Amino acid sequence: MKVYKTTEGIVxxxxxxxxxxxxSNWDEFINRDELYQCIRKDIAGLAKQEPGFRLSETSILxxxxxxxxxxxxxxxxxxxxxxxxxxxxxxxxTFYDKVYDAERPEIFxxxxxxxxxxxxxxxxxxxDSTWNVPEPELTLFINSAxxxxxxxxxxxxSSRSIEGENPLYLPQAKTxxxxxxxxxxxxxxxxxxxxxxxxxxxxxxxxxxxxQGSVEIAQMKRSHQELVGYLxxxxxxxxxxxxxxxxxxxxxxxxxxxxxxxxxxTIDEIGTLVNTIA
Ligand code: DO4
Ligand code: MG
Numbered sequence: 001m002k003v004y005k006t007t008e009g010i011v012x013x014x015x016x017x018x019x020x021x022x023x024s025n026w027d028e029f030i031n032r033d034e035l036y037q038c039i040r041k042d043i044a045g046l047a048k049q050e051p052g053f054r055l056s057e058t059s060i061l062x063x064x065x066x067x068x069x070x071x072x073x074x075x076x077x078x079x080x081x082x083x084x085x086x087x088x089x090x091x092x093x094t095f096y097d098k099v100y101d102a103e104r105p106e107i108f109x110x111x112x113x114x115x116x117x118x119x120x121x122x123x124x125x126x127x128d129s130t131w132n133v134p135e136p137e138l139t140l141f142i143n144s145a146x147x148x149x150x151x152x153x154x155x156x157x158s159s160r161s162i163e164g165e166n167p168l169y170l171p172q173a174k175t176x177x178x179x180x181x182x183x184x185x186x187x188x189x190x191x192x193x194x195x196x197x198x199x200x201x202x203x204x205x206x207x208x209x210x211x212q213g214s215v216e217i218a219q220m221k222r223s224h225q226e227l228v229g230y231l232x233x234x235x236x237x238x239x240x241x242x243x244x245x246x247x248x249x250x251x252x253x254x255x256x257x258x259x260x261x262x263x264x265x266t267i268d269e270i271g272t273l274v275n276t277i278a
Contacts, residue, residue, distance in 0.1 A: 035149040062118035073106035075246030086164035111180035124178030129159035135247035136265040155181040
């Protein structure tokens with residue numbers, strides 16, 4: 001089932017029927033154990049929306065409240081090789097090689113909840129950066145007990161010029177206004193998302209596709225559980241947390257985003273996160 005945070009309240013779409021919860025608190029609603037079963041019970045007592053009900057695109061908010069967003073890095077071979085290329089000159093390429101094979105994954109802080117951008121809104125490139133890309137990433141919603149309860153689409157906007165100059169600049173390459181997008185909804189499932197799930201991204205410039213790529217999440221080096229285990233080690237999240245799981249779709253090295261480019265990231269069963277570049 002899909003859960004949307006909207007200007008009208010929480011909208012749940014399950015088995016082709018839609019339900020609206022007007023007064024619910026988002027953080028309390030999503031931060032539950034066995035969320036799928038809980039929502040099944042919630043909607044059992046609710047009236048269905050009219051059969052013609054359509055969610056208005058403009059009412060959709062980012063599916064996040066007070067949670068923090070964290071991100072895992074170098075979880076796919078393609079991310080490792082791209083980063084080794086961009087940081088070769090600085091001599092930092094071996095760090096990416098090492099972290100790909102290390103027991104401890106790379107995990108970094110990405111955004112606070114209120115700073116996250118939703119679908120159909122603008123993301124940004126830094127003014128002091130010359131090489132910029134979106135990173136399409138399956139993003140986990142994990143409750144405060146440390147259990148994965150749902151999935152959304154994430155865009156980990158990144159400055160490759162700043163990260164490539166020195167890996168210690170990673171927080172500046174990754175965390176700035178308009179650098180994190182999530183949406184359009186949270187997919188809440190009874191079982192873990194299948195490894196055949198596909199992440200696709202296309203970038204359009206003046207309505208022409210300038211980049212297109214796609215990958216199955218089965219290519220990821222680490223398991224979701226392993227990443228969550230490290231994120232929740234010595235860290236507590238009272239309303240849960242979001243974790244971007246890393247990118248595998250990386251445009252060629254001479255590609256950089258331009259103002260007004262349109263980035264469309266689609267993940268099977270979840271939907272499409274659309275952002276334009278401010
Ligand atoms: O190592 C830097 C960031 C990696 C990342 O964001 C990714 O692999 O998706
Ligand atoms: Mg990333």
